[in-house]
Amino acid sequence: MGAQCSEHTAEEVSDLIGGIVDYKLSQCGAGSVEEWLGDEIADGAGKTSDWYALALSQYGYSDLSAYERSLTDYLASNNVASATSREKYALGLAAAGSENSYISDILDDSIGEQGMMSWIYGLHVLNNGYTCSRFTADSVVDSILSMQYGDGGWALFGDFGDIDVTAMTVQALAPHNNRSDVSEAVDRALDFLSAKQKPNGGYESFGTPNPESTSQVLVALSALGIDCRYDERFIKDGHDIIDGIAEYRLDDGSFCHTKGGGSNPTATVQAFYSLIAFQRMTEGKSPLLVLDNRRVHEAPQRDTEGAHQQQEHSTTQTAAAAVAKSTTSKTGTSTTAKTGTTLAKTTETGTETITVSVTILTSGTKVTSTALNAQSNNAHKGKNHKPMIIVIIIGAAGVLSLVIFILGKRNWKNYLFIVLVAGAAIAVVLLLDIQSAEDYYSGKKKHKKNIAGTVTMEIRCDTIAGKAEHIPADGVILPPTAFDFESGETVFDILTEAAQTYGIQVENRGSAGSSHGMVYIAGINYIYEYDFGDLSGWVYHVNGITPSRGCGEYELSDGDKIEWLYTCEIGHDLNEVYEK
Amino acid sequence: MRSFSEYNPIVIAVWFLSVTGIAMFCNYPLLMVISLVGAVAFFVMRNGLSHGKTHIFFWVLFLILALANPLVSHNGKTVLFVMNHNPVTLEATLYGLNSAAMIIGVLYWLRSFTQIMTSEKLLYITGALSPKLSLVLSMALRFVPLFGRQSAKINAAQTAMGLYKDDNIIDDIKGKSRVFSVMVTWALENGIITADSMEARGFGTGRRTQMRRFRFAAADIAFLIATLGLFGITCAAIGAKSLSFEFYPSIAAKAPDILGVLGLISYGLIILMPMILELVVSLKWKYLRSAV
Numbered sequence: 001m002g003a004q005c006s007e008h009t010a011e012e013v014s015d016l017i018g019g020i021v022d023y024k025l026s027q028c029g030a031g032s033v034e035e036w037l038g039d040e041i042a043d044g045a046g047k048t049s050d051w052y053a054l055a056l057s058q059y060g061y062s063d064l065s066a067y068e069r070s071l072t073d074y075l076a077s078n079n080v081a082s083a084t085s086r087e088k089y090a091l092g093l094a095a096a097g098s099e100n101s102y103i104s105d106i107l108d109d110s111i112g113e114q115g116m117m118s119w120i121y122g123l124h125v126l127n128n129g130y131t132c133s134r135f136t137a138d139s140v141v142d143s144i145l146s147m148q149y150g151d152g153g154w155a156l157f158g159d160f161g162d163i164d165v166t167a168m169t170v171q172a173l174a175p176h177n178n179r180s181d182v183s184e185a186v187d188r189a190l191d192f193l194s195a196k197q198k199p200n201g202g203y204e205s206f207g208t209p210n211p212e213s214t215s216q217v218l219v220a221l222s223a224l225g226i227d228c229r230y231d232e233r234f235i236k237d238g239h240d241i242i243d244g245i246a247e248y249r250l251d252d253g254s255f256c257h258t259k260g261g262g263s264n265p266t267a268t269v270q271a272f273y274s275l276i277a278f279q280r281m282t283e284g285k286s287p288l289l290v291l292d293n294r295r296v297h298e299a300p301q302r303d304t305e306g307a308h309q310q311q312e313h314s315t316t317q318t319a320a321a322a323v324a325k326s327t328t329s330k331t332g333t334s335t336t337a338k339t340g341t342t343l344a345k346t347t348e349t350g351t352e353t354i355t356v357s358v359t360i361l362t363s364g365t366k367v368t369s370t371a372l373n374a375q376s377n378n379a380h381k382g383k384n385h386k387p388m389i390i391v392i393i394i395g396a397a398g399v400l401s402l403v404i405f406i407l408g409k410r411n412w413k414n415y416l417f418i419v420l421v422a423g424a425a426i427a428v429v430l431l432l433d434i435q436s437a438e439d440y441y442s443g444k445k446k447h448k449k450n451i452a453g454t455v456t457m458e459i460r461c462d463t464i465a466g467k468a469e470h471i472p473a474d475g476v477i478l479p480p481t482a483f484d485f486e487s488g489e490t491v492f493d494i495l496t497e498a499a500q501t502y503g504i505q506v507e508n509r510g511s512a513g514s515s516h517g518m519v520y521i522a523g524i525n526y527i528y529e530y531d532f533g534d535l536s537g538w539v540y541h542v543n544g545i546t547p548s549r550g551c552g553e554y555e556l557s558d559g560d561k562i563e564w565l566y567t568c569e570i571g572h573d574l575n576e577v578y579e580k
Numbered sequence: 581m582r583s584f585s586e587y588n589p590i591v592i593a594v595w596f597l598s599v600t601g602i603a604m605f606c607n608y609p610l611l612m613v614i615s616l617v618g619a620v621a622f623f624v625m626r627n628g629l630s631h632g633k634t635h636i637f638f639w640v641l642f643l644i645l646a647l648a649n650p651l652v653s654h655n656g657k658t659v660l661f662v663m664n665h666n667p668v669t670l671e672a673t674l675y676g677l678n679s680a681a682m683i684i685g686v687l688y689w690l691r692s693f694t695q696i697m698t699s700e701k702l703l704y705i706t707g708a709l710s711p712k713l714s715l716v717l718s719m720a721l722r723f724v725p726l727f728g729r730q731s732a733k734i735n736a737a738q739t740a741m742g743l744y745k746d747d748n749i750i751d752d753i754k755g756k757s758r759v760f761s762v763m764v765t766w767a768l769e770n771g772i773i774t775a776d777s778m779e780a781r782g783f784g785t786g787r788r789t790q791m792r793r794f795r796f797a798a799a800d801i802a803f804l805i806a807t808l809g810l811f812g813i814t815c816a817a818i819g820a821k822s823l824s825f826e827f828y829p830s831i832a833a834k835a836p837d838i839l840g841v842l843g844l845i846s847y848g849l850i851i852l853m854p855m856i857l858e859l860v861v862s863l864k865w866k867y868l869r870s871a872v
Contacts, residue, residue, distance in 0.1 A: 409747060409748065411746055411747060411748035413746065413748040413749070413750040413751060414748040414749055414750075416750060417748070417749040417750050431664075432663060432664065433663065433664050433665075434661055434662070434663050435661060435662045435663075436661050436662070437659035437660065437661055437662060437667070439662075440659075440661075440662035440667075441659070441662075470829045470830075496665055505654075505655075505656075505657070505659075505667060505829075506665075507653075507654040507655065507666055507667075508665060508666060523654070523655060526655055526656075526657070526828060526829030528655065
């Protein structure tokens with residue numbers, strides 16, 4: 001079927017890109033792209049030109065120093081309130097090859113702070129090899145996966161997937177496609193996107209056909225290494241995705257938002273970077289938002305690692321080879337009809353693209369493994385503490401008994417008293433379970449042996465969202481996140497696990513040791529009971545029903561959906577349905 | 581020239597109320613430090629280095645109060661370590677230290693208060709409001725030393741009965757708790773007997789009158805006005821949130837503005853006033869004595 005479609009050659013695509021460049025140059029009166037970069041793009045840093053800067057950096061223009069300076073100045077003098085914007089600027093800095101610590105610094109406070117988009121852009125930054133303390137790329141991927149809708153898509157709100165958001169999510173997930181759960185989720189998303197494609201090859205958003213949604217899909221497919229020209233899933237009536245974008249092209253090279261409309265800046269810039277993403281895919285380069293300039297800066301650090309690096313490199317190669325094999329088999333279905341040269345080219349493309357992502361992943365694993373080492377050292381020390389303290393207590397008791405003996409107060413009841421006090425002290429030491437903060441909030445997922453199923457948990461405080469500095473503006477403390485559980489684990493166990501993994505402060509009262517039937521959650525994320533009136537506090541729902549048991553008694557079953565919610569009116573503001 | 585304890589009881593009471601009131605209703609750490617240091621200095625100034633047991637008791641209590649808070653409250657962003665799945669935080673520890681400073685400061689003030697405000701002076705103040713209340717108050721105050729004397733008697737009687745013949749800690753604890761239970765019974769019984777005997781002597785049959793032997797001198801009025809003025813400035817600083825301090829979820833100290841600094845200075849001055857007075861009086865006394 002794909003055979004009869006007008007095949008877009010590389011020249012055609014570069015003509016489209018060149019048309020946009022010419023249009024922008026004539027618009028701002030610059031003579032060359034370098035001039036444009038130094039002038040209009042630098043002036044618009046932080047405001048209008050960030051996507052152009054990013055796209056040009058991936059188009060082969062590596063000198064973005066003027067833009068970098070301008071953006072650094074902009075960030076120094078403006079407090080960016082939006083988490084997503086902060087992440088976008090971080091990407092802009094990374095694209096410019098900046099070594100500004102802003103890129104890593106903002107991650108902890110930005111990822112997940114502003115809903116779906118802040119997860120996606122945060123993951124893009126992490127995909128470039130930057131790290132932060134609260135999240136790892138894997139933990140963010142987990143969160144994003146847990147937000148997928150039943151139809152295979154993602155959206156900012158509502159019950160159905162949205163084209164743009166789904167495509168953008170796939171772009172961020174693409175470097176992790178070698179994870180089996182990711183690749184399964186991405187396949188579902190691709191089916192969703194394939195089903196929504198219109199006969200002209202393009203897409204609609206909220207009922208309006210437009211090139212922007214189509215551009216996002218093109219970026220997503222290119223990030224996965226899928227050549228949209230040959231994949232039957234994305235060819236409708238002989239029209240592929242590039243057709244769906246190209247038909248909005250105006251005579252001056254720019255793009256319009258609706259057919260027949262005037263030139264639209266958003267449509268133009270999105271078409272620009274999507275075509276660049278496509279071109280990069282055909283040239284075997286990394287996805288659009290895995291930035292070339294950033295890797296240039298990372299290279300010298302690697303060299304210093306010496307022997308380690310060699311080993312790492314070889315594992316990377318094998319992993320890449322394995323993944324490449326699977327990619328080829330996937331894309332192979334659509335390429336079998338093509339000539340041998342095309343097939344070879346696609347394979348090469350696949351290998352190259354995946355290599356990049358695997359390299360990044362490997363560096364990620366290395367970071368976690370060093371963290372783990374530190375942790376196991378700590379745990380080792382922690383284990384040594386208790387016997388030592390007990391020995392000290394027994395020693396002190398012995399010394400005291402000796403003192404009493406020497407002083408002549410040799411009544412047997414005196415010795416009994418000392419034994420009783422020492423026994424109580426030892427009991428306290430044994431019952432106390434003290435861990436260091438780094439050890440406890442290691443951010444590492446708990447390893448479980450006998451997994452009985454998966455539950456999702458979210459923590460929200462919509463009723464008081466944004467009422468104080470430490471309360472998130474959108475009310476989301478933990479977005480719906482999947483957790484594996486062993487049989488017999490309770491809601492309290494999962495909450496504790498989430499607190500440890502994602503560094504959320506939780507205060508429990510009651511017996512929270514080995515047997516925690518009677519446990520009460522007094523505060524989460526510094527928000528406490530009674531903070532907002534006498535009837536306020538934390539409650540939990542499982543599958544929308546309010547259990548009439550403590551969270552330490554509620555044993556989980558597969559597929560349960562746990563919600564922790566903050567109420568200001570003892571539950572009447574939460575649509576409660578009580579357990580029968 | 582009189583020493584502070586010889587001023588009119590109303591002036592003394594107002595001064596103590598403003599000092600302890602501010603210490604109790606504000607949690608600004610610097611204010612707490614001023615209050616605690618002032619209270620200890622004032623107590624030591626009046627008593628010298630005696631009352632060692634009181635000091636030891638107060639400072640042990642201070643440690644217990646400061647350490648108890650982080651074990652009970654787990655709010656705060658800086659986690660020191662995690663105990664039984666609950667974080668123990670720096671913020672909670674500092675909050676504990678702050679509130680311990682407040683409580684111990686106020687306890688020191690009240691100790692000085694009971695020394696200066698003899699029951700006679702208390703009766704003078706409350707008598708103006710209600711003679712009945714002052715009678716109840718004086719009876720209640722009488723109970724404190726009475727309780728101590730009675731428990732010494734019971735202890736002596738039990739020793740005479742041979743209940744402490746073994747000298748060991750367990751028997752001591754048992755004996756003390758036995759004396760305490762006896763004391764509770766005795767106190768209840770004594771209350772009823774007192775009430776009966778008062779009624780038998782005709783209590784409540786006529787209007788009660790009161791004798792006044794304290795006067796208001798110019799120095800009293802000046803001291804009162806100075807106290808109230810400085811108290812007003814500090815209250816204004818607290819009311820205007822110039823002296824606000826957030827411990828949770830992370831420590832947020834506002835650099836005090838001019839009003840805040842003024843509030844701190846005037847609180848320090850309130851505390852210093854009687855100390856200056858005592859100092860001047862004692863210097864004068866020494867001077868006069870050396871002149872003889």
